[in-house]
Amino acid sequence: MNADEFREFGRAAIDLIADYVENIRDRDVLPSVEPGYLLKTLPDNAPEEPEEWKDILKDFDQSILPGITHWHSPQFHAFYPTGVSYASIVGSILSDGLAVIGFSWIASPACTELEVVTMNWLGKLMGLPEEFLNCSSGPGGGVIQGSASEATLVGLLVAKDKTVRRLLKENPDLDEDELKPKLVAYTSDQCNSSVEKAGRLGSMKMRLLKADADGKLRGDTLKNAFEEDKAQGLIPCYVIANLGTTGTCAFDPLYELGPICNEQNVWLHVDAAYAGAVFICPEYRHLMRGVEFCDSFVVNAHKWMLVNFDLSAMWVKNAYDMVRAFDVQRIYLDDVKTETKIPDYRHWQMPLGRRFRALKFWTVMRIYGAEGLRKHIRTQIELALYFAKLVRSDDRFIVEPEPSMALVCFRLKGGDNITKKLLSNLTEKKKVFMVAGTHRDRYVARFVVCSRLTTKEDVDYSWSRIKEETDLVCNDKIHAKAQIPALEQIVPRELCEKSK
């Protein structure tokens, strides 16, 4: 394919995507295909000869699009949003065009430095304490990771390395192999499944502590868990606090957890994957009170900040801890400042290779401006509140807990089964997509304003479909347990909220 064909193919793809986005309301949010539909359609072998680009776009339209769940449909209210914007797509084109691998400064100076710049920009926009920023005088800094899952695991591995080094320094007679199995990580039972997985991957016991009735992990609970474990000879090492739990978007009180962790030399990581974006709006910053006690913090710019996956923004207060844990050279860093000011980012992450992801973030921040990003967040929260009002206006429903950010949890009065039936029927009809959660042991439907395209009219439409289905479900006397399809077969359990 030569440059002229690329120009044609590229333009056609841009047009196709623009048309797709602008007409996304014409499609059902969920696809109507059976498992294996594509395996049956496509050839068993790669083509031997080159094919025409027009055929690829034709097959994209005819075979791929019918098998897509439209995450950016205004009727997609499941999980949390994943980012997309025209600006981000173009930023990716620029990044893909250069196709550099930024594992060290010389591998492409701009790749490293634009990452430093944009992580500083975002950290400041969110009002993070200065010590997390690369532009501070200390060893802190920001880095782009692939996902919050990865950031949680990175934090765990660094905490493990740091704790073992500290204990061996305090007592050189200790055996590293005996220490490691004693380390313990803590989070709440409201955490994302990826947090639990980090414990598994990083070989560290992970305690899922009971959150309070509002879904928050409280200081006393954490303190007691530390004490119990220490009494058994175990060593508290790592705590993952949630700012915005997966299920109900609850915020753990960092001001309670932080001092306890600091006192006991325990690494405190903040998983603010979705809700961290709200801190660009000053009116929400009270929800991260105590952030100054934390060691690391992650927010997915690829969730609510209009940036395409993957772009997890992670900050650490002391990047030296990270470099010590990840640098296989075990070089002695005489000058920590140099390392954190112009970082060799390969020592800040698990893999060696890395793309020039800062370009898409830079493009998004400039095309929207801080004001544009704030407006996006505020608009989506307003739309969620509007939805909550609609639900509350119908006395068959209960909204519970209070809406948080762009999430509204609600249920039908009566047993859990009727709400289950409602969700299951809606999913089957493919017009509105929500997933389930639990709150205070009750089954709830989670309605998240996800798509950047969502308008008040779209919320009205989703609500009208929900009401319509509710009429059917409520009129249908037969909603016995036996007849309700297992929703878990459609949406795996760990992607919904975990039971408390």
Added chain:
Amino acid sequence: MNADEFREFGRAAIDLIADYVENIRDRDVLPSVEPGYLLKTLPDNAPEEPEEWKDILKDFDQSILPGITHWHSPQFHAFYPTGVSYASIVGSILSDGLAVIGFSWIASPACTELEVVTMNWLGKLMGLPEEFLNCSSGPGGGVIQGSASEATLVGLLVAKDKTVRRLLKENPDLDEDELKPKLVAYTSDQCNSSVEKAGRLGSMKMRLLKADADGKLRGDTLKNAFEEDKAQGLIPCYVIANLGTTGTCAFDPLYELGPICNEQNVWLHVDAAYAGAVFICPEYRHLMRGVEFCDSFVVNAHKWMLVNFDLSAMWVKNAYDMVRAFDVQRIYLDDVKTETKIPDYRHWQMPLGRRFRALKFWTVMRIYGAEGLRKHIRTQIELALYFAKLVRSDDRFIVEPEPSMALVCFRLKGGDNITKKLLSNLTEKKKVFMVAGTHRDRYVARFVVCSRLTTKEDVDYSWSRIKEETDLVCNDKIHAKAQIPALEQIVPRELCEKSK
């Protein structure tokens, strides 16, 4: 930004990239900026108001491009190639436009199924044993990981989980916490730094066994290491064989290592990150003789197969082992077949989220066809052999070891210092970029044909610059050690070949 602006902005970006690629020879391969150049240029804060897209492209041209190391310049001969092609860029546009997250089948059926299809296509093209393929009757299958680093770590974690489960089943009185520190991984001292890092991240001892004079890890060496460790109460668990070592592109004999691993229940992972691509050409398949003994295999389609980073193709013989290790639900899988035929890929990888990466691979395979991909590989190998011939025609040089794939290692006669000086001067002049390696304790320059644009004339040009610099270096009597700039300051040590 509305759809019409996106069409304009997108087209302008496409044109910019086409112009960049077509005129890449006008630029020095290495940039002429000082550390911190961009930090000084860009604003300290994100813009408050939205900006014009034209300003972004202007800044891209004026501030970003000068800080780029041009990995796709035909004078880039460092490391190994990283993939790019027009086809891949357009594939990414399609993927970014849909912006789905494919953690489960329902999250976008096409995302999961196209990955199955393309991994089958590639596995067949490479002549992998059928049991690695999803389309076989067994529990094998392919999955896209982010990098070979990640695949090596995934293999390690699965091997650990599997070994511990087996040992506990054999002897339920054993203690998991006591077993884990006894597990040992093995690879050769020629491995990529990411392999060593996997040991660190996965908390497993990693033995870097001495390769033979040709850079290969031999069966006897491995067997002896197993015996020594077992005599000390340790447990061999995981072996990483290299098909194409980082330094000299040597191929470990799988037919020697494989039977030993199989006999002793040790997981054998193959890191064929770069060189695995050659197996699409049948004439090279003898180099993977014994692959049927392996448990997992990774090749980076984003290296030598014209696909943009990231796309690491990984196959496992038994995906059930993977799901058991990574699924935090610990669900009991009654039907392994269902799980591996239509996989929930989140259980095949470390993070929860994943992009629709199969789209770019599908686009590349169709635009090039199998024949086009083979031609790319063969052409680059021919160009490397042509370069070796040029070097051999100049009796100041020694080519050693024999060129392997598109890599030629060579050195100046005389001590290591003169070759070091040559490399360092070339890097300083920014016209040709190579990095160093070692072979049989001698310092060598590594010349890799990397760019897909490289022609015979480009190789002639690189060679003319190398000769020109050699004239200067050889005439310059002062090449004492003291005056040679430390190349490690420019290219970090672990990115070059490690000393044997």
